[in-house]
Amino acid sequence: MPPLRLDHVTLSTARMDETVAFYGDILGMRPGYRPPLESNGVKVDGAWLYAEGGDYPMLHIINRKPEEGATGAFNHFALRGTGLLAFLDHLRARAIEFKAAPVADTADSQVHFFDPNGVKVEMIFAERVDPSLLT
Structure with missing residues (x-):
């Protein structure tokens, strides 16, 4: 019984x-909807975030200080999107620093940036554009 797909990411x-x-x-x-959750009998405050127009909570946010070392070897999480150039303009308009590059041997481009907690987020787009447009 192999895994079928990534279910969600929790921060x-x-x-x-x-x-x-x-x-x-x-x-x-x-x-969106999030059931009441508990851990060891204590209510866990948080939010479930859904992609626009989606019906599945891809990102779970827990309202508590991250535990020291809890991320272990975690490096980043990646989401697939559409509209590469519009997304880059969106980041620029909000002064979000990013690194974008084509993915070798594929038709994809990737964009890396950090959230307010220092978590690296990657967006992957099935689009190739002139590399000069990625800066």
């Missing part, structure tokens, strides 16, 4: 409102 943050707003503004993700 812990002490900057709940800022983090939810960031993903809403930058990626168009919106808070």
